[in-house]
Structure formats: structure tokens, C-alpha cells
Amino acid sequence: MLEIRDLVVGYGDVGVLWECSLHIERGEVVTLLGANGAGKTTLMRAISRIVESSSGTMTLDGIDITKAPSQDVVNAGIAHVPEGRKLWPEMTVEENVLLGAYPKRARAATYETLEEVYALFPRIKERRKQIAGTLSGGEQQMVAIGRGLMSLPELLMLDEPSLGLAPIIVGELFESIRAINARGTTVLLVEQNVMGALQVATRGYVLETGRVVTTGTRAELLASDEIQKAYLGL
Amino acid sequence: MSYGLALIYGVLKVINLANAGFLMLGAYVTWWMWSTWHVEPLLAPLVIVPLFFGVGFLIEKFLVRRVLGQEPIVSLLLLFGLWLVLQNLAYTLFTGDTRSIETPFIDSSVHLGPIQIAWPRIYVFVAGVLALVALQTLLTRTQLGRAIRAVAQDRDAAKITGIDVDRVMGIAFGLGIALTGFAGSLLSLLFSFNPDFGRTLLLKSFCIIVLGGLDSFVGVAFGALALALAEAFGVRYMAASLQNLISFVVLVVVLVAFPKGIAGMIRSLRRA
Ligand SMILES: Nc1ncnc2c1ncn2[C@@H]1O[C@H](COP(=O)(O)OP(=O)(O)OP(=O)(O)O)[C@@H](O)[C@H]1O
Ligand SMILES: [Mg+2]
Numbered sequence: 001m002l003e004i005r006d007l008v009v010g011y012g013d014v015g016v017l018w019e020c021s022l023h024i025e026r027g028e029v030v031t032l033l034g035a036n037g038a039g040k041t042t043l044m045r046a047i048s049r050i051v052e053s054s055s056g057t058m059t060l061d062g063i064d065i066t067k068a069p070s071q072d073v074v075n076a077g078i079a080h081v082p083e084g085r086k087l088w089p090e091m092t093v094e095e096n097v098l099l100g101a102y103p104k105r106a107r108a109a110t111y112e113t114l115e116e117v118y119a120l121f122p123r124i125k126e127r128r129k130q131i132a133g134t135l136s137g138g139e140q141q142m143v144a145i146g147r148g149l150m151s152l153p154e155l156l157m158l159d160e161p162s163l164g165l166a167p168i169i170v171g172e173l174f175e176s177i178r179a180i181n182a183r184g185t186t187v188l189l190v191e192q193n194v195m196g197a198l199q200v201a202t203r204g205y206v207l208e209t210g211r212v213v214t215t216g217t218r219a220e221l222l223a224s225d226e227i228q229k230a231y232l233g234l
Numbered sequence: 235m236s237y238g239l240a241l242i243y244g245v246l247k248v249i250n251l252a253n254a255g256f257l258m259l260g261a262y263v264t265w266w267m268w269s270t271w272h273v274e275p276l277l278a279p280l281v282i283v284p285l286f287f288g289v290g291f292l293i294e295k296f297l298v299r300r301v302l303g304q305e306p307i308v309s310l311l312l313l314f315g316l317w318l319v320l321q322n323l324a325y326t327l328f329t330g331d332t333r334s335i336e337t338p339f340i341d342s343s344v345h346l347g348p349i350q351i352a353w354p355r356i357y358v359f360v361a362g363v364l365a366l367v368a369l370q371t372l373l374t375r376t377q378l379g380r381a382i383r384a385v386a387q388d389r390d391a392a393k394i395t396g397i398d399v400d401r402v403m404g405i406a407f408g409l410g411i412a413l414t415g416f417a418g419s420l421l422s423l424l425f426s427f428n429p430d431f432g433r434t435l436l437l438k439s440f441c442i443i444v445l446g447g448l449d450s451f452v453g454v455a456f457g458a459l460a461l462a463l464a465e466a467f468g469v470r471y472m473a474a475s476l477q478n479l480i481s482f483v484v485l486v487v488v489l490v491a492f493p494k495g496i497a498g499m500i501r502s503l504r505r506a
Contacts (some may be wrong), residue, residue: 048394074396086391099380106375151396226345230356 001026001186002047002078002155009039009046009057016042017210019056025156029177029187032196033227034064034207041083041209044157048080049073060155075103079153083160083190085144089133093124096132096143100150109152117146120176138169142176149180156180159187162196173201198222241286241369242410245386245403246269248298251313254432256286256411256496260418262324265333275335275359275423282415294404302403306437324429334426354423361420382406457474 002024007019031184034042035220047058049070060076068076079100087096097117101110118125121142127135132143141161146197148156158177164172169200173197181187181200191197198204204221206214214226221227242250260282265271267281297316303309343352373379384392385402392399416433425431 039469050393051391069398070393071396071398074394079396080394082394085396088387088389090387091380091383095374095380095383099395099397100385102377102381135498147395206239 001059002060002188003057004047005057006045007053007058009042009051009053011042011051015210017046017053020207020212022205022211022212022215024188025185026154026186027181027184028203029189029201031189031191031201031204032195032207033191033194033204033221037209038207039210040207041159044080044159044188044190044211046074047078047157049058053085054182059153071103073107074151074153077105077154078140078157079148079151079155080157081144081148081159082160083163085140087140087147089130089131089142091132092128093130093132093135093143094128097124097150100147101204103151105155106150110150113150113152117149120149120179121146137164138166138173141165141173145176145180148164149185153185155186155188157190159190159220160192161189162191170196194227235406241382241413242407245406246307247249248302250252250407250410251310252316253410254436255317255324256414257421258324258427258429259320260286261422261431262328262333262418262429263415264338264419264421265335266322266328267271268337273417275337276339278414278419282419283370283412286376286415287408287412289408291315291399291404293411298407300402302332321429323458326360328429332426332428340423348356352424358424363416365416369409369413378402378405399491400423403427403428461494 004020004022006019006021007017008015008019013128018043020039020043022030031044032051034040042051046053047067049068051070053066054151056066057064060073060078062074065073065076088099094114097114098110101107101113107111110116116206118128123139123144124142127139134138135143145156145158145161148158161173163175170193177187177189177200187200188200191196192209197217198221203217204215206221206227216224242248242253263282263285264275264278265279268275273281286381293316295426297312298309301312310337339357340352343350358383371381373377381392381402382405384395384397385399385406389399394396419437421427421431
């Protein structure tokens with residue numbers, strides 16, 4: 001569904017991604033692994049069109065989105081749950097979630113989707129009147145994912161959702177991701193928690209200083225020496 | 235007018251120095267429709283609000299957007315220049331003569347026991363409160379309003395969520411100009427004016443907004459109240475001509491004491 005070819009991205013003169021190519025098929029959970037600074041966040045920001053790419057192409061279901069404005073990308077069905085959550089800290093939880101339905105594709109179904117999101121994360125329903133900035137890290141992550149789901153995405157991109165969460169919450173989070181995927185949403189997952197990511201993912205890519213160096217199915221990645229040495233400490 | 239300034243600053247992070255010009259034009263449009271077509275001045279906002287909204291939207295789209303993200307001085311100069319253009323436009327169209335509007339309603343007043351209050355003052359006060367309520371409702375109850383606040387709080391987060399940030403900024407600028415034109419129309423019922431109208435009010439608006447905190451509307455309302463009280467007490471003890479000095483003094487004191495304004499102060503108290 002998403003096809004990225006030879007994408008080159010930089011900030012100013014500094015190159016970050018070099019000829020990255022990857023593809024994601026409908027229904028998959030694809031994980032993107034790599035050390036700090038490898039360019040995982042940059043790749044997601046390039047897909048959301050928050051940063052410009054200098055060459056390469058991106059297509060979604062055959063439609064070119066390489067130069068599309070960011071709101072068109074969301075409206076085409078790609079939701080981005082960014083690193084660090086990026087909630088609007090002074091708005092209530094419910095306002096944060098509701099804004100996820102701002103794109104045209106999701107507007108008509110706003111309140112139905114809201115109920116589904118609340119069903120998936122009952123905790124944020126309890127806290128819907130609370131100011132988002134005062135939530136715990138785990139709750140904020142649920143709000144960020146809920147906001148992403150409100151746009152009725154076909155592809156949900158999650159950038160380090162487990163960052164800073166207690167292990168027990170991380171378990172719940174991966175369960176939620178699995179549930180979201182089971183309802184038919186494709187997922188692209190960036191994680192530091194490689195073991196956790198490889199448990200939900202069907203396939204993965206490893207990024208090293210801006211290049212795709214390894215790719216394979218979950219089993220292949222788990223078996224590969226590089227992954228075992230670099231990330232699993234085996 | 236303060237609301238207009240605060241709205242534009244909050245969303246675009248640009249201080250609209252041309253605001254005084256739109257306030258003045260709001261007054262002139264009201265006067266001009268009344269003197270040439272005998273349009274009831276109380277109805278003028280029905281024309282002014284949509285007209286000024288459209289003008290504001292276009293100014294954002296074709297002028298202000300080009301300087302967003304550059305050094306603040308660039309937008310300050312652009313909008314200061316726009317103010318000069320608007321002033322000179324008014325001199326050309328309406329001359330420098332002082333104008334005022336007189337209708338039976340404007341000269342009427344009501345006796346409440348020993349005090350006499352002019353009807354237009356009551357009307358302007360009520361209309362101002364209604365405008366605040368309408369703005370607050372828009373900002374908290376509608377998706378567009380929430381999107382405006384979202385862009386003000388975190389522009390990148392708004393983009394990622396699929397909000398058309400450029401369009402929202404245009405709408406916010408248009409709304410700011412519309413509110414200012416509305417204020418100008420209301421003030422033309424109370425004061426006589428010339429093309430320089432709004433200059434001292436611009437200063438006062440800054441003061442009110444700084445008092446209230448730069449992006450809180452309830453804070454702006456409190457700021458207006460605090461300044462009005464300070465001025466009312468101030469003039470008892472000093473010459474009325476020094477009234478504007480009070481704005482300055484309050485502005486400096488507040489900037490030194492609470493750099494985040496009253497809203498920031500309340501917020502930090504709440505956190506503590
Ligand atoms: N806004 C920016 N301006 C300049 N350089 C940037 C910017 N954002 C990221 N970079 C640089 O781009 C490179 C890749 O960063 P990126 O955030 O994509 O890495 P990452 O793989 O997400 O890392 P992490 O695991 O720490 O989140 C880094 O060297 C970083 O310093
Ligand atoms: Mg990152």
C-alpha cells in the first residue's frame with residue numbers, strides 16, 4: 001500500500017536518509033529498527049510531509065504523495081503518532097482526541113469513532129475532561145494513539161510509543177497495537193524495545209545511519225546475527 | 235480590539251501593528267454608511283464583520299504569510315507599514331477632519347437613581363461581552379475553533395494531525411481583523427475620530443494583553459478590567475492627560491513582575 005523508493009532527506013545541508021526504499025502491504029505490522037540517530041523519526045516525518053525530501057518517491061496505493069501537503073497525507077489515510085506524543089498540553093483530553101477527526105475523511109463519523117477509541121482505551125474516557133498536560137506518560141500515549149485513530153487511518157505510524165513507560169504499561173500498549181491491527185489497520189512501528197516490537201511485527205527493516213541495511217520477516221530478523229548482537233545483546 | 239490582537243498573536247505569533255488602522259477603518263465605514271446611505275450605525279457590523287474577515291484572510295494569504303517564520307522585525311515592519319497605508323488611505327478618502335456620528339439613540343441616556351448612563355455605552359459594553367462569549371464558544375465548541383487553538387499551541391502537532399495550518403492561520407487573521415473592525419464600529423458610537431484613531435488604543439491593547447497573558451482570552455478580559463480600574467483610580471490623583479501614562483507604567487510593571495501575564499500567574503499558582 002505504501003511504497004517508498006530511494007528517498008533522500010536532510011535538514012539543511014546535513015543529510016539524514018540516503019536512498020531509503022521500503023514497502024508496506026495492507027494488514028501488516030512492520031517495524032523499523034535502528035540505533036539512536038539512525039533516521040527513523042525523520043523517515044516518519046518525511047512520510048507525513050513535515051520535512052521535505054530532496055529526491056525519491058512515495059506512493060500510497062499507487063497515488064504519488066511525494067510532494068503532497070501534510071493534511072492531504074492524513075486525509076489519504078496515514079496517521080502519525082509522533083515521538084514524544086506532541087499533544088496540545090493545555091487542551092482537554094477530549095479536545096485532543098476530537099481534533100484527530102479534523103480531516104474530511106473522518107468528520108462525518110467523529111462521534112462513532114470517539115466511542116470506539118474510548119472502548120479501546122477506557123482510561124482516557126475517564127479522564128476526558130482533564131487537561132492533557134497533566135496526564136501520566138502512559139495516558140498521554142493512549143491519547144496520542146486515540147487522536148491518530150480518530151482520522152480513520154489505513155496506516156498508523158507509531159514512533160516509539162513505549163518510550164518512558166513502565167513495563168506493565170508497555171505490555172498493555174503492545175496488546176492495544178495488536179488489537180488495532182486485528183481490526184484491519186496497517187501499522188508501521190518504530191521501537192527501542194526491539195524484543196517487544198518483534199513480537200507484534202510481521203516484518204521489519206533495520207536502519208543504520210540513514211540507510212536500510214537489513215530487512216526480513218520476524219523470524220529472519222530474530223535469527224540474524226546482526227540483530228542479536230546489536231539489539232538483543234545475545 | 236484586544237481580542238483581535240491576542241487571537242492573531244496566539245495563532246501566528248505576529249504582533250499586528252496594523253490593528254489600529256482596522257479599528258479606525260471600522261469607525262469610518264460605520265460613519266460613511268450612515269452619512270451617505272443613512273444606514274443605522276448599530277447595523278454596520280453586519281457589513282463590517284464579514285467584509286473585514288475577508289480582507290484579513292486575503293492580507294494573511296498574500297502578505298503576512300510571506301514573512302512568517304522570519305525575524306520578528308520583518309513582520310513588525312510589514313504591519314507597521316500597512317498601518318501607515320491604511321491611515322493615508324483614510325486621509326485620502328475621508329480627509330483629516332474629525333468625524334462623529336449622531337443619532338437619537340447615541341444621544342439618549344438612562345437614569346439609574348442618581349447616575350445617568352448613556353445608552354450607547356451600555357450597548358457597547360453588552361456588545362463587547364457578547365463578542366467575547368461568541369469568540370469563546372467558537373474556540374471551545376467547534377472543530378474549527380479547536381484547530382485554531384491547536385495551531386496556536388503546537389503548529390507541528392497540528393500539521394501531523396491533518397489540520398490545514400495555512401488555512402487556519404488565514405481564518406484566525408481574518409477573525410482578528412473582523413473583531414477589530416467590529417470594535418471600531420462600536421467605538422464610533424462613543425467617540426469622534428480621525429485617521430489617527432486607535433493609536434493610543436493600540437498601546438492600551440498591548441497593555442491589556444500583556445496583563446492577561448498573550449494567548450488567553452479570559453486573561454485578556456481580566457486585563458481589560460484591571461487596566462480600567464487602574465486608570466479610574468489613577469485619574470483621581472493625577473491629571474487626566476496623564477491617563478495614558480498609566481498604561482505604560484502598568485505595562486512595564488507587569489512585564490517585570492509577571493512576564494507571563496495574569497493567566498501565567500494563575501497557572502503557576504495552580505501548579506504550585
Ligand atoms: N530538526 C532537525 N534539524 C537538524 N538535524 C536533525 C533534526 N532532527 C533530527 N536531526 C538529525 O537527524 C538524524 C536522525 O534523527 P532522527 O530523529 O530521525 O533519528 P531516530 O532514528 O529517530 O533516533 P532516536 O532513536 O533517538 O529517536 C540525527 O543525526 C539528528 O541529529
Ligand atoms: Mg526518533
